[in-house]
Amino acid sequence: xxxxxxxxxxxxxxxxxxxxxxxxxxxxxxxxxxxxxxxxxxxxxxxxxxxxxxxxxxxxxxxxxxxxxxxxxxxxxxxxxxxxxxxxxxxxxxxxxxxxxxxxxxxxxxxxxxxxxxxxxxxxxxxxxxxxxxxxxxxxxx
Amino acid sequence: xxxxxxxxxxxxxxxxxxxxxxxxxxxxxxxxxxxxxxxxxxxxxxxxxxxxxxxxxxxxxxxxxxxxxxxxxxxxxxxxxxxxxxxxxxxxxxxxxxxxxxxxxxxxxxxxxxxxxxxxxxxxxxxxxxxxxxx
Numbered sequence: 001x002x003x004x005x006x007x008x009x010x011x012x013x014x015x016x017x018x019x020x021x022x023x024x025x026x027x028x029x030x031x032x033x034x035x036x037x038x039x040x041x042x043x044x045x046x047x048x049x050x051x052x053x054x055x056x057x058x059x060x061x062x063x064x065x066x067x068x069x070x071x072x073x074x075x076x077x078x079x080x081x082x083x084x085x086x087x088x089x090x091x092x093x094x095x096x097x098x099x100x101x102x103x104x105x106x107x108x109x110x111x112x113x114x115x116x117x118x119x120x121x122x123x124x125x126x127x128x129x130x131x132x133x134x135x136x137x138x139x140x141x142x
Numbered sequence: 143x144x145x146x147x148x149x150x151x152x153x154x155x156x157x158x159x160x161x162x163x164x165x166x167x168x169x170x171x172x173x174x175x176x177x178x179x180x181x182x183x184x185x186x187x188x189x190x191x192x193x194x195x196x197x198x199x200x201x202x203x204x205x206x207x208x209x210x211x212x213x214x215x216x217x218x219x220x221x222x223x224x225x226x227x228x229x230x231x232x233x234x235x236x237x238x239x240x241x242x243x244x245x246x247x248x249x250x251x252x253x254x255x256x257x258x259x260x261x262x263x264x265x266x267x268x269x270x271x272x273x274x275x276x277x
């Protein structure tokens with residue numbers, strides 16, 4: 001959805017039938033006209049953009065690349081009007097701690113050490129073609 | 143239209159069961175996700191338009207965002223509807239939605255929505271005139 005100064009039609013990204021169903025979950029809601037439906041749909045999209053942006057700022061501040069629930073929570077906390085209606089609805093944290101940072105930056109390679117001189121890997125005994133030189137796994141390639 | 147990956151996402155959502163997305167009606171009937179959440183693909187697509195290209199989103203965060211949008215919709219609609227009730231009107235209109243956004247302190251949405259409402263009504267009037275001219 002783009003905001004243009006020309007007369008381009010604004011098209012919300014969501015199926016309007018679904019937006020209407022969500023609006024009508026509250027039994028006290030009577031009727032909703034098409035312009036109200038349109039605006040709720042558009043503002044819902046703006047809401048996602050806003051919250052995604054604020055969450056991403058938190059993610060970036062923590063030097064992470066994956067936007068997580070906790071980042072959303074912090075973003076919500078930082079914006080009072082949003083926090084008022086949303087903070088208590090957010091799921092509780094599923095894990096108490098992040099994984100250690102070393103796992104994220106330095107994934108452990110499968111084969112760690114070169115074999116000592118004069119020995120062979122046990123896998124070599126299972127290679128049928130003993131005439132061929134053992135298969136080397138070149139860890140430097142990525 | 144539900145694609146096979148869309149179905150898979152829905153199953154994953156139900157298995158994950160993030161509390162924001164679990165809902166029951168007054169008769170304790172589980173309200174299906176198709177009825178109370180926007181499609182996760184749409185939600186994620188909009189998020190990705192905002193996030194830097196290298197960023198990823200955890201599954202939990204995607205589901206949470208899905209739930210947050212429904213909360214937002216419910217919150218705004220409720221406020222708009224309340225205004226109608228007090229004024230003894232039965233139909234929520236665009237002005238009510240704008241008013242609700244402002245009242246709830248969501249000014250960053252209220253401004254753009256007023257402009258959109260104006261253009262929507264202009265567009266609507268133009269359509270109406272065109273239809274009348276057709277006879």
